[in-house]
Amino acid sequence: MGATSDGDRPWESYQTVYTNAKAGMDGVDKEKVQRVIYEMSKGSKYFENEQRKEAIVKQRIERMRAQCAKLTAKDIAQFQMIADKRILELESSRDLSKIWVHSDMDAFYAAVETLENPSLKGKPLAVGGKSMICTANYEARKFGVRAAMPGFIALKLCPNLVFVPTNFDKYMNYSEKTRKVFRGYDPNFIATSLDEAYLNITTICKDRCVSSQEVAEELRNAIYEETGLTCSVGVAPNRLLAKVCSDINKPNGQFILPNERKAILTFISSLPIRKIGGIGKVTEHILRDVLGINTCQEMLKKSAYLCGLFSPCSIDFFLSVGLGVGNTDTQFRLRKSISSERTFSSTEDQSLIFKKMEEIAETLSNDMQKESLFGRTLTLKLKTTSFEVKTRATSLQKYIQSKEDIFSHATKLLKAELPLSVRLIGLRMSHFCVGTPHSADPMQKTLSGFIFSGGASSSADTNADSLIDSEICFSDDVNDLPLGYDHPEQVDEKHLTHCTGERNEATDDRSVAKVCFIYIYSFYIEMPISSCTQSLMEGMDLMNEEDKSADNRALLSRTQEEVVLWINDYMCSLCGCELPPSFVEERQEHSDYHLAEMLQKESMDNFGKPTQGSNPVQKSPCVGRSARKRRNKSAHNDGKHIPIDCFFERSKKVRRP
């Protein structure tokens, strides 16, 4: 098959992400672009690695073809039944009641640069460096220049190309202006990047009795008035389709897909699969070369084969694409990892490699401090001189954040890989502990909620484990310990005996919670436990017996009331942090955070005792978790959500009919 014309036109087989057509590239001489990219790349280490990866994909395609060929008529009939059943289920989940908008700024970074420097107007412009371009304006796109293309190739395609370095502060500033406008149409809008967002305009349309077309026009005008920049929008009954629609009349245009099943199916029928978010170079290649699928509608025609080849998750995604069914609810995602990586000229010099890694550890640590994040899984990423990517990960006993901790654990990972010739080093932290609004675990009990609601959760989780599983944990840094203690173990022991009399296996979660609360309280106000234990313990015990003394009521209400006021029902009055109304748990936790802050401040006022160092609350008292196994790891996956980018080959252990 494929290897036909490689002799005459070798560039035709060299496909990269940026050889795919994008908005504004209609009149481009694709063959010329492809040839230039090939000529510039040929023979490089990068090129060789791309060929290696391409060969792996080809093998995969061959494997899948063989798998298809083995299917008997009976197999296919069986898979067709499974597919039809799933199609019916997905069809019945079709929701046409919502109106979604996808807004996408036109050549955002380039447009901002031109707005601030009008002399750039009309010139082909690329934002980014010599090694990589972030965005190209429409003048540059006529030459085949586009995002994710290395600068030196772009310059070859367009010798008059003007380069402007990126300036993210500037883009963030303009992005915030657009978000101000979005908020007026949907306070819970979903921002997916600096220049893209999804808005649910169902309510706006209904309340104001206007069509989605009018709202879309108004929105684009409002964005232009606020920023001086143009955007394109797509309107559709779900996010998957809205995203496709926003690309149709780019730039400075809009496309409305009505909320009618027939219109959607017509729209989908001829739509190339590559237009769908989540289907990239490899998936397109596989679907085309294995099953001959080019359009979304063909997903349904080949549904039996899809069921025979892919995982349930991928099948759901592909069939949804065929039906034009997509997500219609507003769901918020919390950060799951944070990373930093740098590319440099290849080196084998080990002292230099460690020096680079130390710099990255510092950057990462600083970024984590900005968001008060502590993580327990550290991943080292290496890209060798031959462009091969390796990752090495380790999960730790405690949560870390400091540069020293990150660097020392990364060093262990790196040492095992030496000797090495690398061009990139990266570090990533994940598995965060709670402590700030942005790192909240949705399953996490809130501090006040846990203590004052009696602590016990639904059913099984009613012993001291809940504290460990809830990831309330403490620093093992001697400097962070309460006065009079110098070892974390000593603290645990002293606290438990001091507060409960003796360490008791039968300790219920409520008393553990009390101990924990007193610990945290004493920790925050930096006072010996003995000075604050008595009254607090009494207070909580009395409350338990429903004693309604004024003091206890005060303590209770202080903890349960909303400490935070939400401006416009969106922004925290105390710190400006933004949390939409639907972030119920996160808001409660955020409130707890400020409560702890207030308790600390109050204690300073009362006792006139200055705190040492920076704000202890800010320090997020974490770290030091028991080695015990975690349970209910993925409890929040309800199985209904279809991730947009799950489309992998079905594993070997696939069930046969």
Add this chain to the structure above:
DNA sequence: GGGATTTTATGAA
């Protein structure tokens, strides 16, 4: 053997 963790691959902006 099965759950947890690690590694690789894909995709998006």
Add this chain to the structure above:
DNA sequence: TTCCATTCATAAAATCCC
């Protein structure tokens, strides 16, 4: 003359460990 980024999410496969 040089010569292909960074950050994040997620799924599947591979491996580890009890």
